[in-house]
Amino acid sequence: MIEVRHITKTYGKKQNIFVALDNVSFTIPDGASVAILGKSGSGKSTLMHAMSGLDRPEQGEVVVNGQNILKLSSKQIDNFRAHQMGFVFQSFFVQANETCAENVSLPLEIAGVNERERDRKIEAALEAVELIDKKKSRARDLSGGQKQRLAIARAIVNDPKILFADEPTGNLDTVTGAVIENLLFDYNKKKGITLIIVTHDSELAAKCDMRIHIKDGKIEHIEQRKENA
Amino acid sequence: MKVRDIVRRAGRSLRQAKARTLLTSLAISVGAFTVTVALAAGAGTQSYTDSLIKNNGDARNLSVFPKLDDGENKTPKEYGVASESSTKGVLSDKDVEKIKNIAGISEVTPVYNINISYMTRGGDAKKYEADISIKADQRELPLAAGSLADNKVAEGSIVVPEDYLGVLGFDSASDAIGKSFTLHFEKQQLFTGAVAEGKDQTYTIAAVDKKGSVLQYSAALRISPADGKKIYEFEKPSASQGNAYFGVDARVAQSADLTTVKQAVKDAGYSVFSLQDIQEALFQFINVVQWGAAGFGFLAILASVFGIINTQYISVLERTQQIGLMKALGARRRDVGRLFRYEAAWVGFLGGAIGTGLALLTGLLNPVIASALALEPGTKLLLFNPITSIVLIVSLMIIAVLAGYFPSRKAAKLDPIEALRTE
Numbered sequence: 001m002i003e004v005r006h007i008t009k010t011y012g013k014k015q016n017i018f019v020a021l022d023n024v025s026f027t028i029p030d031g032a033s034v035a036i037l038g039k040s041g042s043g044k045s046t047l048m049h050a051m052s053g054l055d056r057p058e059q060g061e062v063v064v065n066g067q068n069i070l071k072l073s074s075k076q077i078d079n080f081r082a083h084q085m086g087f088v089f090q091s092f093f094v095q096a097n098e099t100c101a102e103n104v105s106l107p108l109e110i111a112g113v114n115e116r117e118r119d120r121k122i123e124a125a126l127e128a129v130e131l132i133d134k135k136k137s138r139a140r141d142l143s144g145g146q147k148q149r150l151a152i153a154r155a156i157v158n159d160p161k162i163l164f165a166d167e168p169t170g171n172l173d174t175v176t177g178a179v180i181e182n183l184l185f186d187y188n189k190k191k192g193i194t195l196i197i198v199t200h201d202s203e204l205a206a207k208c209d210m211r212i213h214i215k216d217g218k219i220e221h222i223e224q225r226k227e228n229a
Numbered sequence: 230m231k232v233r234d235i236v237r238r239a240g241r242s243l244r245q246a247k248a249r250t251l252l253t254s255l256a257i258s259v260g261a262f263t264v265t266v267a268l269a270a271g272a273g274t275q276s277y278t279d280s281l282i283k284n285n286g287d288a289r290n291l292s293v294f295p296k297l298d299d300g301e302n303k304t305p306k307e308y309g310v311a312s313e314s315s316t317k318g319v320l321s322d323k324d325v326e327k328i329k330n331i332a333g334i335s336e337v338t339p340v341y342n343i344n345i346s347y348m349t350r351g352g353d354a355k356k357y358e359a360d361i362s363i364k365a366d367q368r369e370l371p372l373a374a375g376s377l378a379d380n381k382v383a384e385g386s387i388v389v390p391e392d393y394l395g396v397l398g399f400d401s402a403s404d405a406i407g408k409s410f411t412l413h414f415e416k417q418q419l420f421t422g423a424v425a426e427g428k429d430q431t432y433t434i435a436a437v438d439k440k441g442s443v444l445q446y447s448a449a450l451r452i453s454p455a456d457g458k459k460i461y462e463f464e465k466p467s468a469s470q471g472n473a474y475f476g477v478d479a480r481v482a483q484s485a486d487l488t489t490v491k492q493a494v495k496d497a498g499y500s501v502f503s504l505q506d507i508q509e510a511l512f513q514f515i516n517v518v519q520w521g522a523a524g525f526g527f528l529a530i531l532a533s534v535f536g537i538i539n540t541q542y543i544s545v546l547e548r549t550q551q552i553g554l555m556k557a558l559g560a561r562r563r564d565v566g567r568l569f570r571y572e573a574a575w576v577g578f579l580g581g582a583i584g585t586g587l588a589l590l591t592g593l594l595n596p597v598i599a600s601a602l603a604l605e606p607g608t609k610l611l612l613f614n615p616i617t618s619i620v621l622i623v624s625l626m627i628i629a630v631l632a633g634y635f636p637s638r639k640a641a642k643l644d645p646i647e648a649l650r651t652e
Contacts, residue, residue, distance in 0.1 A: 049646055052557075054556075054557060054645055054646055055646055074562075075561065078556075078559045078560070078561050079559060080559070081557070081558065081559035082558060082559025082560075083559070085559075087557055087558065089649065093550055093551075093553075093554045093649065095551060097241075097245045098241070102241075106554075106555065106558060107558045107559075109230055109231065109234040109238075110230055110555065110558050110559050110560045110564070111559065112230065112231060
């Protein structure tokens with residue numbers, strides 16, 4: 001469970017102060033798929049950064065499974081991200097010169113996973129995104145959709161509890177975008193992890209269990225989809 | 230992150246920027262090359278000089294001379310009062326006795342100042358002018374023929390230089406051995422310089438010496454100190470006049486310490502020279518040249534440090550996204566800093582390895598250098614020490630890491646949110 005309590009984040013000082021997040025609170029149940037919706041500059045990315053511990057709001061708490069991650073030391077929060085969270089970005093951020101396996105290996109190296117286990121996990125992750133045959137290929141030779149699948153493999157390789165996806169389909173055409181969406185939701189359902197998608201695409205958002213609308217740093221409204229068959 | 234993984238990633242990043250990595254390390258390798266060659270040349274020259282001196286001299290021989298007026302001790306002396314040691318620029322028999330009594334001195338031979346009028350094989354053979362010297366030390370003479378027991382010339386024997394053989398009419402060096410040989414000496418009158426008396430002295434040729442690998446060689450006839458003394462006494466204008474020598478050769482006993490004895494002779498009021506002094510002076514010179522050359526190498530390394538800093542800064546800028554991603558995925562600041570420091574270390578290692586590698590190749594030129602300088606074949610003027618090379622490479626890695634400190638800190642401090650902002 002992720003509880004966001006009264007977080008406020010500002011940029012700049014005095015006259016030039018800009019409130020990116022203004023007293024934001026909500027709760028996400030475990031295993032939910034959540035869309036954070038808003039226009040650019042609305043504060044949705046800042047919210048994701050705060051929830052993942054990359055950014056530290058001045059006020060408020062982010063409680064993940066009973067622990068306020070904003071109170072953790074930088075070492076603990078790095079460790080927390082390495083072991084509990086996965087990230088998918090709009091621009092993929094795959095290392096073009098590295099092979100697929102090397103790309104996927106990075107989070108495992110950061111988390112200090114030993115080598116034998118690493119190989120097994122890399123194969124499983126590449127298998128999950130159907131890129132196992134590209135294991136030794138350089139990432140630069142992949143298409144856009146393949147790159148994003150590779151990024152998903154990298155995000156899920158260390159079995160995170162929470163998966164953040166920042167505009168995961170923003171740079172893709174509708175068909176490949178749909179493949180990526182399916183991958184993310186399937187993984188969310190199958191593994192029961194929490195999926196948090198930051199987007200301004202309402203179609204994508206519609207597929208989520210929960211939609212948090214952000215405007216000017218404030219929560220406009222939260223929609224919950226009732227459990228139905 | 231594990232050190233091994235970081236090292237591997239560092240190596241991979243460098244391989245991906247091959248040209249840049251190579252160019253940066255080449256800059257370092259220039260310095261490494263210069264330093265290695267300078268040190269090798271220093272070591273080689275030193276060892277060559279060392280062997281040269283050992284081959285060429287009698288280390289236990291001290292050349293003792295009257296104390297030189299160093300111009301500092303200018304207290305006027307009282308007229309008519311005999312000073313303790315000789316100050317007339319010569320040594321007397323009294324001085325010889327005094328030096329002989331210094332502990333550690335086993336033998337003292339005066340340097341007799343003798344002149345020869347001519348040399349001849351006797352009979353109707355032609356007469357030739359020649360240089361003569363007395364062999365008082367026991368240094369080994371390179372011989373073309375014959376032999377010398379204990380490296381000494383026996384009384385009544387003579388050593389003839391190879392260069393003289395031709396005019397004297399010997400077919401070969403071995404032909405000369407055992408042949409008799411006459412020298413003519415003249416006694417000159419005091420004041421006028423006119424010849425008062427002539428004398429022939431006949432010797433047996435014991436050996437023929439040649440120019441070997443010596444520092445300085447002068448072709449001269451060599452006779453024993455005993456014969457030298459006889460001639461000196463004959464040539465002396467007046468028998469009543471006391472003996473005066475330019476200097477004496479004093480031999481230090483095997484059991485005595487050279488430096489201590491030398492100091493004792495010095496304290497007794499004489500000037501002393503030994504091979505040790507020459508060796509020290511030569512080594513000092515070699516050291517100055519060696520470290521001068523190495524200094525240029527160190528300057529080159531210093532210059533290359535800025536190259537490393539520059540390259541690493543560019544690398545950090547280029548890889549902002551990668552750094553941001555690593556940090557977002559939970560990499561510690563320390564890990565990111567290390568990644569860049571290890572890259573710098575790799576560059577330092579590569580530069581050091583290339584530089585020392587090329588320097589080692591110059592070792593192949595040793596025969597060329599030896600023949601160009603007309604040294605004995607097999608002489609190595611470039612002597613490489615593997616430990617020096619390892620120390621140099623490790624130091625270069627450390628220097629490179631230090632140079633990479635600021636770029637790596639910049640990388641470590643990068644804000645992941647900023648780094649990953651693409652729009």
